[in-house]
Amino acid sequence: KTDAREEEEEEEGKVEGEAGEDNDDTNNNDGETKKKKVTVRLGVKLAYELFPRSLLRRVKSHRSIEYDAAQAKHAANVRRRLTEWNTANPDPTKSTHDQIRIRTDLMALLDVLELKSTSDAADELYLSDPGPLYDCVVYYDGTDYRAVIDASETGDMTKAKPMTDFVKERQFATFGNVDMLNYAVNIYDEGKVLSIVCDAGAHGSHVAGIAAGHHPAVPPSNSDDADDDEDEQVLSRNVGFDCMSGVAPGANIISFKIGDTRLGSMETGAALTRAMIEAIRLKCDVINLSYGEGCAVANSGRFVELAEDLVYRHGVVFVSSAGNNGPALSTVGAPGGTSSALIGVAAYVSQDMMKAEYSMMTKSAADGSSVNEFGANEAVEGATNLAAAHADAEESSSSGEQPKDEAIGTTYTWSSVGPTVDGDNGVDINAPGGAITSVPNWTLQKNQLMNGTSMSSPHATGCVALLLSACKAEGIKATPARIKRALQNTAKEMDGLSVLQQGSGMVQVDKAWQYLLDHRDDHDEDIHFNISIDNRAGSPRGVYLRQADEVAVRH
Numbered sequence: 135k136t137d138a139r140e141e142e143e144e145e146e147g148k149v150e151g152e153a154g155e156d157n158d159d160t161n162n163n164d165g166e167t168k169k170k171k172v173t174v175r176l177g178v179k180l181a182y183e184l185f186p187r188s189l190l191r192r193v194k195s196h197r198s199i200e201y202d203a204a205q206a207k208h209a210a211n212v213r214r215r216l217t218e219w220n221t222a223n224p225d226p227t228k229s230t231h232d233q234i235r236i237r238t239d240l241m242a243l244l245d246v247l248e249l250k251s252t253s254d255a256a257d258e259l260y261l262s263d264p265g266p267l268y269d270c271v272v273y274y275d276g277t278d279y280r281a282v283i284d285a286s287e288t289g290d291m292t293k294a295k296p297m298t299d300f301v302k303e304r305q306f307a308t309f310g311n312v313d314m315l316n317y318a319v320n321i322y323d324e325g326k327v328l329s330i331v332c333d334a335g336a337h338g339s340h341v342a343g344i345a346a347g348h349h350p351a352v353p354p355s356n357s358d359d360a361d362d363d364e365d366e367q368v369l370s371r372n373v374g375f376d377c378m379s380g381v382a383p384g385a386n387i388i389s390f391k392i393g394d395t396r397l398g399s400m401e402t403g404a405a406l407t408r409a410m411i412e413a414i415r416l417k418c419d420v421i422n423l424s425y426g427e428g429c430a431v432a433n434s435g436r437f438v439e440l441a442e443d444l445v446y447r448h449g450v451v452f453v454s455s456a457g458n459n460g461p462a463l464s465t466v467g468a469p470g471g472t473s474s475a476l477i478g479v480a481a482y483v484s485q486d487m488m489k490a491e492y493s494m495m496t497k498s499a500a501d502g503s504s505v506n507e508f509g510a511n512e513a514v515e516g517a518t519n520l521a522a523a524h525a526d527a528e529e530s531s532s533s534g535e536q537p538k539d540e541a542i543g544t545t546y547t548w549s550s551v552g553p554t555v556d557g558d559n560g561v562d563i564n565a566p567g568g569a570i571t572s573v574p575n576w577t578l579q580k581n582q583l584m585n586g587t588s589m590s591s592p593h594a595t596g597c598v599a600l601l602l603s604a605c606k607a608e609g610i611k612a613t614p615a616r617i618k619r620a621l622q623n624t625a626k627e628m629d630g631l632s633v634l635q636q637g638s639g640m641v642q643v644d645k646a647w648q649y650l651l652d653h654r655d656d657h658d659e660d661i662h663f664n665i666s667i668d669n670r671a672g673s674p675r676g677v678y679l680r681q682a683d684e685v686a687v688r689h
Contacts, residue, residue: 172273173273173274173325174271174272175272175273175325175328176270177270177271177272177328178267178268178269178270179267179268179270179330180264180265180267180268181193181265181266181267181268181309181313182264182265182266183395183396184315184317184330184332184395185313185315185332185395186315186333186335186336186395186399186576187398188335188336188577189313193265193313194263196312197251197263197265197312198251198252198263201251202250205247205248205251206247208247209244209247209248212240212243212244212247213244215240216237216240216241216244219233219236219237219240223237251263266309266310267287268283268284268285268287269283269287270282270283270284270328270330271283271291272321272325272328273325275296278298278302279298279321279324280296280297280298280321281296281297281298281319281321281328282296282297283297283307283317283319285307285308285309285310286310294307297318297319298321299320299321300318300319300320300331301416305318308575309332313576314575314576314578315332315333315574315576316332316333316574316575316576317330317331317332318331318332331391332395333576334393334395334398335393336573336574336577336582337393337399337424337584337588338391338393339572339573339574340569340571340572340582340584341588341589341591342380342572342592343380343569343571343573344380344381344569344589344592344593344596345380345381345382345385345387345592345593345595345596345599346380346381346382346383346384346386346596346599347378347379347383347571347572348379348380348383348384349378349379378571378581380571380592380596381592381593381597381599382596382599382600382603385596385599385603388413388416388418390408390412390413391405391409392405392406392425393405393425403436403437406437406440407436410440410441410444414448414450418450419450419451419602420450420451420452420453420595420598420599420602421444421451421452421453421595422453422454422591422592422595423452423453423454423455423476424454424455424589424591424592425454425455425588426455426456426457426467426468426469426470426471426587427467427468428459428467429468429469431555431556431672432468432554432555432558432675433472433473433474433554433556433558433675438469438473438475441473442473442474442475444475445475445476445614446475446614446662449613449614450614451477451598451602451617451618452475452476452477452614453470453476453479453591453592453594453595453598454470454471454473454477454591455467455470455471455478455479455481455586455588455590455591456470456471456479456480456481456560456561456587456590456591457470457471457549457550458546458550458587458588459548459550460545460548460549460551460635461545461547461548461635462551463552463553463634464551464552464553464554464555464560464680465550465551466478466550466552466560467550470587470591471550471552471554471561472560474664475614477562477563477598477618478561478563478637479561479562479565479590479591479593479594480545480549480550480561480563480564480565480567480587480590480635480636480637481545481546481548481549481564481565481568481585481586481587481589482543482544482545482546482549482565482566482567482590482636483543483545483546483566483567483568483585484543484566485542485543487543487566487568491568491570491583542628543628544628544631545564545635545636546567546568548586549564549567549587549590549635550587552635552637553634553676553678554675554678555678556672556675556676556678557667557674557675557676557678558674558676559633559634559637559676560634560637561633561634561635561637562618562621562637562638563594563621563625563636563637563638563640563641564590564625564635564636564639564641565590565593565594565640565641566589567585567586567587567589567590568583568584568585568589569583569584569585569593570582570583593641594621594641597621597641597643597646598617598621600647601617601643601646601647601650602617604647604650605650608651608654610654611654611660612650613659613660614662615659615660615661615662616650616653616660619659620646620647620649620650620653621638621641621646622637622638623649624646624649625640625641625642626640626642627639627640628640
């Protein structure tokens with residue numbers, strides 16, 4: 135955020151309107167010209183405080199190359215002048231004091247010019263790159279507060295686009311052609327605070343692309359001159375667009391930035407609280423949270439209280455990643471894997487995903503089954519991860535048995551596993567945990583492969599969005615409890631995975647929708663149960679006997 139100082143400018147006579155017309159309304163009844171005060175707030179913002187870390191490295195490298203090239207030109211000019219001085223003064227001992235001072239100044243200047251911008255000596259001389267500095271102006275146009283940001287650093291504000299809160303006009307701009315970082319603004323406290331909103335990383339755009347990326351189809355040509363080949367190309371392109379679209383391409387995406395760029399995109403409690411308040415204000419239907427970390431006590435804390443209020447009181451479905459700390463037991467992260475109000479999603483990888491995204495399959499056996507480079511089946515029935523698949527295949531080969539032909543998917547080895555420390559299952563469902571989809575322009579690419587429960591969670595969120603949309607169309611009441619129950623009761627149990635790894639199983643949106651149709655008049659579907667054991671410390675949600683002292687005695 136940029137805090138602005140206030141200045142008042144007095145405008146006399148005519149005030150130019152937005153469309154360029156003159157609004158001559160400043161004369162009083164006596165025909166005298168009166169002055170109109172316009173409040174203008176000024177501020178500055180360092181670009182390097184806004185740029186994501188990976189972008190910061192690229193921009194610094196680019197500016198360093200340009201800076202060093204410019205310095206090299208100046209250094210060449212100084213060396214030329216120094217050569218001319220040496221030519222004009224072959225015997226320095228006969229030179230005057232002023233001539234010696236000129237030579238000394240040139241040599242000192244050359245020492246500075248030949249310093250690389252990234253060197254320690256440059257830092258000591260305060261020659262390191264501070265980055266762009268943007269002038270910011272906020273004013274009130276009679277209807278809305280607007281901000282103008284001089285990203286060109288020219289001081290000419292006429293070339294910058296006035297912008298208001300993003301939700302009002304969906305405006306965004308780009309800082310420059312080098313960084314290619316898009317930004318929007320929000321203005322608070324009657325123009326006293328300007329919030330410049332941009333990415334803290336590529337993660338959020340990727341997650342949004344999975345849940346609701348939209349690539350509209352290109353209509354076929356109706357021209358009589360169009361041939362069949364052109365129509366086939368359009369059809370082929372549209373099929374590709376369908377593949378690039380997210381799970382629910384018709385959903386409206388609302389972005390709540392909870393990651394602080396200054397902290398490497400780590401979330402803060404204040405940001406999480408503000409995000410949930412805004413989700414209620416904007417009447418969101420479903421939230422995806424692809425964030426998480428470990429916690430000391432499951433299902434407790436201020437955030438959990440707010441999330442429960444959001445879900446149970448305001449009826450917002452809350453989906454979150456279960457965590458990437460597996461495969462050990464009790465590695466589910468907070469809040470997705472530890473909070474009862476949220477739907478925790480594990481990450482699944484199918485055989486098709488292995489082939490397409492990771493090139494796991496390299497050749498085929500004579501019987502047509504997929505095998506790895508060692509000649510053994512890449513995954514076998516009953517394996518819970520790829521390492522186990524290799525071990526089982528090698529063991530069967532050494533014993534003379536033929537490897538099993540059936541190849542199955544699995545959760546990623548790092549997908550977190552339940553139960554929670556207080557005995558809850560931890561994982562509710564699983565969904566595909568990898569995708570190739572959209573990333574921001576500043577990454578200099580259109581799409582990217584990422585994997586994690588951060589990817590499985592938006593897959594499930596997109597499915598929830600489809601169900602909610604269908605429920606609205608059919609007039610079916612859709613509470614978070616009803617949606618969660620439909621997902622869990624219709625999920626497909628995946629072979630070779632325990633309930634602690636996959637929860638109820640793979641989400642199946644078509645069967646979940648049929649479940650909602652079949653139970654549309656069953657009010658019991660909306661009941662949420664809070665289960666706890668009151669006679670145990672902390673009132674845990676389940677019985678979890680793990681430690682030696684817990685299993686050594688009869689309970």
